[in-house]
Amino acid sequence: xxxxxxxxxxxxxxxxxxxxxxxxxxxxxxxxxxxxxxxxxxxxxxxxxxxxxxxxxxxxxxxxxxxxxxxxxxxxxxxxxxxxxxxxxxxxxxxxxxxxxxxxxxxxxxxxxxxxxxxxxxxxxxxxxxxxxxxxxxxxxxxxxxxxxxxxxxxxxxxxxxxxxxxxxxxxxxxxxxxxxxxxxxxxxxxxxxx
Numbered sequence: 001x002x003x004x005x006x007x008x009x010x011x012x013x014x015x016x017x018x019x020x021x022x023x024x025x026x027x028x029x030x031x032x033x034x035x036x037x038x039x040x041x042x043x044x045x046x047x048x049x050x051x052x053x054x055x056x057x058x059x060x061x062x063x064x065x066x067x068x069x070x071x072x073x074x075x076x077x078x079x080x081x082x083x084x085x086x087x088x089x090x091x092x093x094x095x096x097x098x099x100x101x102x103x104x105x106x107x108x109x110x111x112x113x114x115x116x117x118x119x120x121x122x123x124x125x126x127x128x129x130x131x132x133x134x135x136x137x138x139x140x141x142x143x144x145x146x147x148x149x150x151x152x153x154x155x156x157x158x159x160x161x162x163x164x165x166x167x168x169x170x171x172x173x174x175x176x177x178x179x180x181x182x183x184x185x186x187x188x189x190x191x192x193x194x195x
Contacts, residue, residue, distance in 0.1 A: 044119065044139040050097055050132045052076040064141055066112035082108035082116060096125045097132045107139065118146045154182050 038045055039059045047056040054072050062068065065080060081089045085108050096102055101124040109117045121139030125132050158178040165171045172190050180188045 042140075043121070044137075044141065046077075046137045046139075048077050048135045048137065050135075052078055052093070055134060064111070064117055065109060071112070080109045082110050084108070092123070093135070096123050096135050099125060099127070099132075101125075106142075116143070117141060118143045151182055154178050 038056075041058055042060055044061040044064055045056075045058040046054060046061055049055055053076055057067075057072055062072070067075065077093065078086060078089070089107070092102060092105065101122070103122050105121060105123065107119045107121070109119060111117055118141070119139040120142050121137060123135055123137040125135045127133060155178070158174060161174050162171060165174065172192075176188055176190050180186075
């Protein structure tokens with residue numbers, strides 16, 4: 001099923017951007033409105049040129065990352081990749097352009113507002129006359145899943161640490177550190193009222 005969705009997305013993106021490949025040169029008896037299919041998908045779908053510029057991104061992509069259609073034209077794939085992932089992504093992009101499909105990859109994009117967006121998906125490349133023409137990436141937003149996993153880890157670590165604590169001060173310090181970590185705040189405090 002995922003393979004079929006990728007094929008439909010690729011055909012649709014090629015159709016919308018006017019990319020001609022041998023398989024696209026034949027006319028289908030019934031033209032589907034690929035744009036509606038791609039725009040209504042919940043997954044983030046992107047089409048990127050070999051130079052890294054965006055050819056197409058769907059509605060879910062724009063909504064998740066906070067960019068308008070107009071802003072996309074001035075962006076490169078590497079403008080939205082988190083700085084910690086730049087080197088790795090340049091290597092991945094070159095592998096894809098050389099014809100290797102990446103079936104499962106995790107990525108951290110950065111939204112227009114600077115928020116990290118955690119994604120997983122796949123990337124492939126379409127060729128015309130032996131040269132890379134377009135890469136197609138289909139991603140699922142896993143940010144909420146990552147957030148919940150992090151909270152579970154914090155909770156587990158706190159539980160383990162509290163089992164070996166013998167003083168109230170130490171227990172409060174551990175609870176405060178866990179609360180600060182979970183909330184992503186810079187600092188916090190605990191006030192005890194003696195009545």
